[in-house]
Amino acid sequence: MSGYEHLARALAVCARDGFTGELRVSGTPGGTFHLGDGRVVAAESPGAPGPEALLLRSGRVSGEQWAELMRESGGSRWPATALIARGYAGAAQLRVVCAMALHDAVFAIAAGRVDDCERVPTFEPFAQVPVGEPPLGLLQGAARRLTALTELPHPVHPDRERPVPAPAPADTDTPLTVLRRELLAHADGRRTARDLAFRIGRGVYAVTVEVARMLGDGLLVCAEAPAPIPVRPFPEGHALRPREPAPVEPPPHPPSTPTALPRRKPGSFFRLRNGITR
Structure with a gap:
């Protein structure tokens, strides 16, 4: 609420x-x-x-x-x-x-x-x-309906518990109602009371109350939570260590700068053709 x-x-x-x-x-x-x-x-x-x-x-x-x-x-x-x-x-x-x-x-x-x-x-x-x-x-x-739900021996929330049929239902001489038979047929450990209400086309409040009562009567049980994944500790002396960074390689040498070409004097070709040394 x-x-x-x-x-x-x-x-x-x-x-x-x-x-x-x-x-x-x-x-x-x-x-x-x-x-x-x-x-x-x-x-x-x-x-x-x-x-x-x-x-x-x-x-x-x-x-x-x-x-x-x-x-x-x-x-x-x-x-x-x-x-x-x-x-x-x-x-x-x-x-x-x-x-x-x-x-x-x-x-x-x-x-x-x-x-x-x-x-x-x-x-x-x-x-x-x-x-x-x-x-x-x-x-x-x-609010009164919610209060009535919390006062039941096995209170159920519409979107929390996911019941399954009890493996060995309690012995009872009372015949099962149509609603109880439907809930036993569709409770599979994946559906909440709200899911079951949509599945069988009934009101969510009525289904939630009936699921709570069937838990109390031993006809339904809540599915067990999934077992935790075991985590094994590291052997002594082999604790988890941070990875060492890879060594930094020095940057490559820059290429050598080519030497400048000699500059040609103006008129050199004319002097060579005419035999002029200067």
Whole structure:
């Protein structure tokens, strides 16, 4: 939560001013708050799947159908009208999906590092939640989620631990949920909770919490850190010494200067031809 206070102040100013536009948050993972009249109507972050990923995961629309909708809508970022007209989703379902993605993006931004915030006014905001939500209320909700994560027996950060299935899972009579089966199938020691969320098309907060619980239940373990490369000391009397510079060779001798030619006196050829000695 590095930079949380800076982000909170920037959002408070946007709410006070009734700002309409984008609040661009630089950092890791960073993201963008879209505001209309001081209320957050959408949020995006590379640290959390967007509503399109959640909708595709639901199975109501396929990847090919989504691509066709995007072409028909002229590149619209969120073709809600076309989704409803085609019967792929209802208006209520789209509101729920967009609200989930909004809260998840705010959580991802707050859980990371915030370096700076920049306001970019726009005439009409990119709105996925038309009514919008109070900025500070969203941020406080993300803070409560982060606090709940830290209080778990095995707290997990969305972009830190890289779990793998336990070699000998703990015996349990409780059947595995669909989410747990998906996480066991895709946890390979290279993916963080955020990576797993994108992989299976679920919210990053829900995946992070479930990874923490599965660590506590003995279903997952964190991959071991790579073993350090052994460094053998030099034998006694053979310590590392600086390389001695090569001897400097003397510069080559400059070439000898040629002697000057004798100067010819004017009229010498005329005197020789006429037998004149002087």
